[in-house]
C-alpha cells in the first residue's frame with residue numbers, strides 16, 4: 106500500500122492507505138474529521154463532502170486519498186480559527202441551515218467562491234451553489250447569508 110504525506114488543517118500526516126481509499130473516507134475514518142459529510146453515496150452530486158485542496162474547493166468523494174499526496178487540505182473543522190468566519194456568522198444570523206447536513210460543504214464551497222468573487226450578485230451566488238444540494242432550506246436564506254457575508258467583508 107502507498108504512503109501519503111498530507112497537511113490537513115495545518116497538521117502533517119504520513120499515512121499508509123489502500124490505493125482505492127477515497128479522500129472523503131480517509132478524512133472521516135482515518136482522521137476522524139466527520140464534518141466532511143457523505144450525502145450522495147459518492148456520486149459527486151450533493152457537495153456535502155466539499156473540502157479545500159490547496160485552497161480550491163473540491164468534492165472529496167471524487168478523489169482518492171493517494172491523489173492528495175503532497176497537498177494541503179482544509180476541512181470544515183479547520184475553517185475557523187477560534188471564532189466564526191464572517192460567512193459562518195452570516196449563516197447563523199440568517200438561519201441559513203435547518204438540519205445542517207449540507208452546511209459544511211456549502212461553507213467550504215462558498216468560502217472559496219467569495220475569495221474569488223468578493224462582491225457577487227444573487228444570480229452569481231445561486232450559480233455558485235449549483236454543486237451543493239440542500240433539501241431543507243429552499244436556498245433563500247443561504248443566498249441571503251452569502252450576500253451578507255460578502256457585504257460585511259467588502260465594506
Ligand code: FES
Nearest residue numbers: 145149151152166
Ligand atoms: S458525497 Fe461527495 S458529492 Fe455527495
Ligand code: FES
Nearest residue numbers: 203204205239241
Ligand atoms: S439544511 Fe438540511 S440539507 Fe441543507
